Amino acid sequence: MTAATRTGVTWRARLFRRPSPGQVVTVVLLLVLGGLWIYPFAWLVSASLKSSPEIFGRGLDLLPEQPVWENYARAWTEVGFATYFVNTLVITVGTVLLVVVRSALAGYVLGRYDFAGKKLLIGVFLVTFFLPEGYTIIPITQLTDQLSLLNTHAGVILGLGAGGQIASTLLYAGYFRRLPKELEETARLDGAGHFTIFFRVMLPLAWPITATVVILTFLYAWNVYLLPLVFTLSEPGLRTLAVGMTVFVGERGTDWSGMAAAAVISLIPVIAVFVVLQRKFVDSIAGAVKQ
Incomplete structure (x- = not known):
């Protein structure tokens, strides 16, 4: 044999x-x-x-x-979920891009450079991590109103993505800290500057962390309710899917079948993003566990 x-x-x-x-x-x-x-x-x-x-x-x-x-036709056309879907997509994509760039830049500085007050800064980050969203909604709303962005897509994007983003920043900082310094030294010998090194060398290597941040931020921005509700009170046409669910609740009853159809519609992009990025998400979690 x-x-x-x-x-x-x-x-x-x-x-x-x-x-x-x-x-x-x-x-x-x-x-x-x-x-x-x-x-x-x-x-x-x-x-x-x-x-x-x-x-x-x-x-x-x-x-x-x-x-x-x-039920799907009613939710999509009559109730206006086509508009809410576009609003949510624009706000979510803008928030994801803003969070990835900001968190990656901040994480790169925290992970690769030593400076005075670094530990204090990280401590402040960790303290703000535990602040509930309800405590910060009033100053964020006032600041956005002073910038004349309260009833705009840009205002909602800034409100969602311009905060501390502590978890994302620390994920990037931990990953960049483990990369060898020879990568930067070689790039500098080739004449690359700080931003060239970051965007063309370091950030592409952090793709597993970026996938994780994209998934977590996408889920948060797609499903968040309080801030878009406050920012679009006087502009119903700017509602997101989460806020638009309230349309099905009336004074005489609730359209449960229409709400269920709208919920299914809102879940499809979330499932699609997770399916596309799940491998990188799992790889980043596995790498964190090994460390």
């Missing part, structure tokens, strides 16, 4: 061998937990295809009697 034949027999034996009781119990538990984890999303999709009375009349049943695709 050749080595290749023995290897094939071994793999077939492992593949078709009878599982142990412990393995069966583990698989069953994982399937149950997976079902419990995915059920709320499945129920949301199911509710988006039902009428409002059917949502409560059918209980936990996931299969609608007759799919009501008009």
Whole structure:
């Protein structure tokens, strides 16, 4: 029997061998937990295809009697979620770009350079990390109003992305600190300046951290409610998807089926971004654990 034949027999034996009781119990538990984890999303999709009375009349049943695709059409056109979607996309992309550039620059300085007051600055960052959003919304609103940006996309982007962004900054600082100094020294010998070294050498190497920051910032900016609500009170046309959900709540009742359809619409970009960047996200987390 050749080595290749023995290897094939071994793999077939492992593949078709009878599982142990412990393995069966583990698989069953994982399937149950997976079902419990995915059920709320499945129920949301199911509710988006039902009428409002059917949502409560059918209980936990996931299969609608007759799919009501008009819920999506109503949410997208009649309620104005097409406009809210564009607003959210513009604000989220702008916030992500602002946070990545700011956090990467600040993290590069903190991770690669020593200067007076560095530890104190990091300490201040850590203290502000625990401040709830409600404590800072008033000064942010006043400052944005003084800049005449209160009811604009730019105002919301600055309000969301121009804060401390402590977690993102420290992620970049920790990553840049571990990179060898020879990279910068070689670039300087080639005549590169500080910004050239950062944007053409250091930032591309930090792609796993950038993917993590993009995912976390995208989730935050896409789903945030309080600041866009305050900034667009007098401009309903600038509402985001999260704020637009309140349209389905009226004085005489709530359009639950329309709200479910709108929620599904708002979840699609989030899932798409995570699927595209999940590998880099996992790699960055794994690298942090190894360190």
